[in-house]
Amino acid sequence: MAVGRARSVALLGLSGALVDVEAELSNQSPGFKLIGLPDSALREAEQRVRAAIGNSGLEWPKRKLTVNLSPADLPKQGSGFDLAIAVAALATSGQLPGETGRVAHLGELALDGRLRPMRGVLPAVLAAARSGVSTVLVPAANQDEAALVPGIRAVGVASLRDAAIWHGAELEELPVDALLAPNPPGDAEPEGDLADIVGNAEAVEAVITAAAGGHHLLLVGPPGAGKTMLASRMPTLLPPLDEDAALEVASLRSLCGVPVGGALTARPPFESPHHTATPAAMVGGGSAIIRPGAAARASHGVLFLDEAPEFSSATLETLRQPLESGEIRIARAAAMASFPGRFQLVLAANPCPCGEWGSRDRECTCPSAVRLRYLKRLSGPLLDRIDIRVRVSRVTAVQLRMREDRPTSTSAQARNRVIRARRRARERLAGTAWTTNAAVPGSALRGPLALPREVLAPVDRALERGGITMRGYDRILRIAWTLADLDEADRPGADQIGRALLLRRPVP
Ligand SMILES: Nc1ncnc2c1ncn2[C@@H]1O[C@H](COP(=O)(O)OP(=O)(O)O)[C@@H](O)[C@H]1O
Ligand SMILES: [Mg+2]
Known part of the structure; x- marks a missing residue:
């Protein structure tokens, strides 16, 4: 037979x-x-x-x-x-x-x-x-x-x-209407340009620095300060995807049933799950063909957690594994499914539940115990991985009207700086396992990449005073290297170290 x-x-x-x-x-x-x-x-x-x-x-x-x-x-x-x-x-x-x-x-x-x-x-x-x-x-x-x-x-x-x-069956052709995929709600790609942002020069520089060095980023500020706006500009600053990355990004979308169409997009993904997202929505799940979650779909791009302290701790906890290994593994009865999970994390948070702590124009109404607990929800797996922390302030109506601060660079200008900075880092790190400054371990920063003592003096002093931890020390060095790459300097000097210290504000 x-x-x-x-x-x-x-x-x-x-x-x-x-x-x-x-x-x-x-x-x-x-x-x-x-x-x-x-x-x-x-x-x-x-x-x-x-x-x-x-x-x-x-x-x-x-x-x-x-x-x-x-x-x-x-x-x-x-x-x-x-x-x-x-x-x-x-x-x-x-x-x-x-x-x-x-x-x-x-x-x-x-x-x-x-x-x-x-x-x-x-x-x-x-x-x-x-x-x-x-x-x-x-x-x-x-x-x-x-x-x-x-x-x-x-x-x-x-x-x-x-x-x-x-396959050669001798049948007459009977044309039928092909079944089409239901059109899912179009995923509104974040449009918008860095130049839309008025003021907040330090936060804009922080976003550019994060993009250049591959650093994870935390933005803290009151409602309406423009945190969501800043984060959504991040993908416009990243280099376009190469073909392998574009195929992977499209494959992850395809697994979610998003129509991929006839052309690959070179735009890095931007995923912004809601704070009610379940662990499965974050990393993936479901039966039959397993759907990748937001963190997997953010691979090669940006995972943005808006109102980060509002996420459940179970959902935040799922990010520990991809942040450590760049991979998401989902256990199934018969086997283990894996997705890539290499994204840049951007967190936005109000400084306290009412959002006004530390703002210039309004009073915080939170009891101090509540306020102190609020950002602590992020500690552990997430905060430990964040290099850059900045405060974002509400711009005033006058600033908005007058655009009195120096004009912000456009996304295209900033992306060119980012691409050049990334190239410098790659060349310096050639022959190592790392391609971005964010990935360089502390031992290398203090070993082969060590800086002269006089340059390090301000960070050494902060360490001695207990103002920063050893981890924080390494993070400042990482940021300083990225600032040097952006400035096209061969290595960080006092200027970059000083600015790096400002990009690691203690969270209130
Ligand atoms: N620095 C800014 N420059 C231009 N527009 C701003 C700025 N900050 C806030 N906005 C405007 O206010 C709106 C709310 O900002 P949003 O990013 O949602 O703030 P947040 O996330 O901090 O609550 C934005 O859509 C934007 O139009
Ligand atoms: Mg917001």
């Missing part, structure tokens, strides 16, 4: 593995058996595939059909194997003359035989291409996304009938 074959892809996190689908008919009474660790959505494939075959002018085999998904120990989730199962079943019953076994198939079947668009087509096709597959059949609605992958032929099919015809 001939075995019908097709291929598909099992996704686990962002990585995918090729799955061989084999179908075989035996002379027992009619029935269907699916083996090879399928999850419950996949076990329902029989109903979908049977109906789709019947409604496509093809024939469901009249004997017992056994479908095996291998490798057996790989967990296979979701309904994206339908097309491969249907093709293998049709091949074993002699309805497809073509060689089906080398082609990868992705897509869930609707009962009428059409293919539903699916999440995760981009990472699945990338995985297929990396495993040497040269052709992949995908739902028509996902064709342009699949075609982004270099080195593989992506064929969009609207229905199982189209797929069968592509």
